[in-house]
Amino acid sequence: MILQALTEYYEVLxxxxxxxxxxxxxxxxxxxLYLGEGGTLERVAxxxxxxxxxxxxxxxxQIMSLPAPExxxxxxxSNFLCDNSSYMLGVDGKGRPQRxxxxxxxxKALHEKVLSDVDTPAARAVLAFFQSWQPEAAPEHPALAEYWEDILSGANLIFRYDGGFVHDDPAIRRAWERHYGGSGDDGGTEMVCLVTGEKGPVENTHPSVKGVQGAQSSGAALVSFNAPAFCSYGREQNRNAPTSKAAAFxxxxALNYLLSDREHVYRxxxxTVVFWAKSGEAAYQSTFGSLFSDTYEESDxxxxxxxxxxxxxxxxxxxMLDPDMDFYVLGLSPNAARLSVRFFLRNSFGGFLQNIQAHRERLRIVRPAYAKFEVPSLKSLLDATVNQNSRNKDASPELAGEMLRAVLxxxxxxxxxxxxxxxxxxxEQRDKEHPERPFKITWERAAILKAxxxxxPNKNVPKEVLTVSLNEASTSIPYTLGRLFSVLEEIQQKANPGINSTIKDKYFNSASATPAVVFPTLVNLAQKHxxxxxxxxxVSYEKKLQGITDKLGEEYPARLTLPQQGAFQLGYYHQTQARYEKKEEK
Structure with missing residues (x-):
């Protein structure tokens, strides 16, 4: 399915x-390399x-369109018409003259094979060059002297004859295309291509895919069989999953084109995540890419x-964007010299957007003054699960993939x-250097709990606590306990202006897990405050405390389960944000 979708996209491109x-x-x-009539090397530019x-x-x-390299x-x-000095001149800078x-x-053999039936001046010049060139005389050749060291370092060389590049000769181009499309690199074995369903020569080793972060810079394979354990019925390499040369190319x-478009590649x-519409319109990518950036908030x-x-x-x-357009999302992860597919998703463009909108609605929760956007971005949600003071601040790769699949x-x-x-x-503990920074129940974490x-769904976290802002009518005991903790913290801060450490630093975790142990102490402390x-x-705080404690009954719960702790945390967040909202209104 992945290869078919990419092959169709190539045809559009x-x-x-x-x-x-x-x-x-x-x-x-x-x-x-400038060639003369008899194939002599006249100069290098x-x-x-x-x-x-x-x-x-x-x-x-310079990047040029040339015969596809092997x-x-x-x-x-060997490559055709373009290669390094080892292949084109028979010399290298690695001290391996025999190789x-x-x-x-x-x-030389490849060029003689491809150009044997081409009768043009450029083709005759190339063949004459390979027949007459003496690699041992290369160090003394005057045309190579100026760029000798750079040429030996691995730079690619091409031919030029009579004022034009050899690869632009129409007859030579047709000869190469016949060779490429009709002589499989496995000796001419023909099989049914699993991508196109057509019978033809198969590609034994597929071209490399470049641009996946973490993979080899020279490229990695998406389809590869390189060990006996992966092979069957005596077939070697990619003949175990036959793909025609045309489909492999x-x-x-198509995948290299997507990965080279850095504006639409995300981590x-x-x-490494790429996506595309079946029609090839870049506007679909730009619109969808807003999920990974801040442009989603733009009104237009x-x-x-x-x-x-x-x-x-x-x-x-x-x-003009069509909501029914087929759309694809592909995530690739590096794995030594190969690539692993983290996820591959297909849906209509409108279907993906509807799912994203539903995710954003679930995230919607009252936001603090410092929040610039309506809901947290996907990246900030993942960051909320990681210790930002650690050396590695990246979220788990498995979580990132699972999260994106769930959203889409x-x-x-x-x-x-x-x-x-x-x-x-x-x-998490309070940052001593920046005590004003929010910690524990941040906006992002509260949004995650709500979403x-x-x-x-969980019966211990009823819908009445999954609201955008404070729900004072809620009778959920864990939610109400979270509200109570927030009010107790507020009283402490009011009684001790400028206090750096509050009851949240010391008691929050135990209060949300074992309320019966902690809350009697906190309530007694609040009376002193x-x-x-x-x-x-x-009087104002006593009325607020009375309104909350009336919903709790006579005893505090001995323990709260993990979902109940989530309700507690949401109650604390909602009550705390309501406190700041009222202050701003005054």
Whole structure:
């Protein structure tokens, strides 16, 4: 399914002129070898371009559309019309002259095979070059002297003849495309392609995929069989899951195109996330990408998303978006020299947006003054499960993948999300250098608790506590205890202005787990604090305490379960935010 979707996307990209034809691809090139009529090397010229790196401008290879390079491991495999000095000249800077000669022989054989029936001046010049070139004489050749060291360092070289690049010769291009499409690299074995369903030569080793963070910079394989345990029926490598050369080229080209578009590539844990619409319109990616950024809050975009969620078409970024358009989301994680699929999701574009909107509605909770947006972002939710003072501040890769799947599929949130938040609430202490910063029940954590129990119902966390703001009518004992704790903390702060450490620092965890043990002590402490207050404040707080304690009965619960602790935490958050809201109104 993944390969089929990517292959279809490649066909769209090719029609739009954004992807190369089969057998061609982007290659970094640094130097041109100018050939004469008899195949003689007349001169070498740099085609590097100036590139800004930091404050400096440095020469960098130029990216050109050339015959698709082969995927190399440890063997000798030549590319056509573009390669490094080992293959094109038979010399290298690694001190392995014998291997360089083997590379040159392989390159010569490939060009003779592809160009044997091409009768053009450029083809004859290339063949003459390989027949007459003497690798041992290369160090003394005057044309190579100026760029000798850089050429030996691994720079790619291409041919130029009679004022034009050899790879632009129409006859040579047709010869390469015939060779690429009709001579499988497994000796010509033909099998039924699992992607297209057509019979043809299979690709034994698929092209590399580049741009996945954490994977090898030279590229990694999405489909790979490299050990006997993965193989069956005597088939080697990718013949265990036969994919035609055309399909292998198509899906890797499409995936590399997506990964190279850095504006629409995102990180979730260790996963690199890409997404695309079946039509190939970039506006779908821009709209969907707002889930990972702050642009979701922009009024114009919110209006567009609202229309799409209703099933109506909407215009955005000069494109008409269709809610019924097929849309795909792919998450890839690095795994040595291969890639693992963290998740692959398919839905209509409108379906994904509706699920995202439902997630945002569940997150909606009264926000503090410092919050800039209506609901926490996906990244901030994951950050809320991690100790931000630790060296590694990244959320669990498994949690990140599960979380994104739950949001996009509108399925229950993973239990690891609740576990992560609970652990942070229990473990977190006030930052001594910044005592004003919120801790334990932050906005993000309160939003997670509300969203989690809204989507994962529990009888101990009734709907009456899963409100956006304070619900004073709630009769939930855990929720009311959380409210009471907040009021007791408020009384302590009022009686001791400027206090750095409150009862939350010492008693919050035990109060939410074993109320019967802690609350009698806290209530007695509050009575002492009330005596310090002026009569008006004292009466006000006594009435507030009375209104809350009347709902608790005569005894405090001995223990609260984990869901009940969640209700307690929401009660504390709601009551605390109501306290600050009233202060702002006054």
């Amino acid at each position: 090719q029609k739009q002129g954004k992807a190369a034809a089969p057998g061609w691809g982007p290659v970094k090139v640094s130097y041109t 740099s085609i590097q371009i100036e590139q800004q790196r930091g404050k400096k401008t440095v020469p960098a290879p 995927k190399r491991t440890v063997g000798v495999v 360089a000669l083997e590379c040159f022989a392989a390159c 198509a899906y890797t080209t 979730m844990g260790d996963a 975009l919110r209006n567009v998303i609202a229309e799409l969620c209703k099933g109506h078409k909407a215009e955005y970024d000069e494109a 599929n509108n399925t229950p949130y993973p239990a690891t999300l609740l576990n992560g938040v609970t652990l942070r609430i229990r473990a 989690y129990y809204s989507k994962n 009330l005596k310090k207050l002026e009569a008006g404040w004292r």
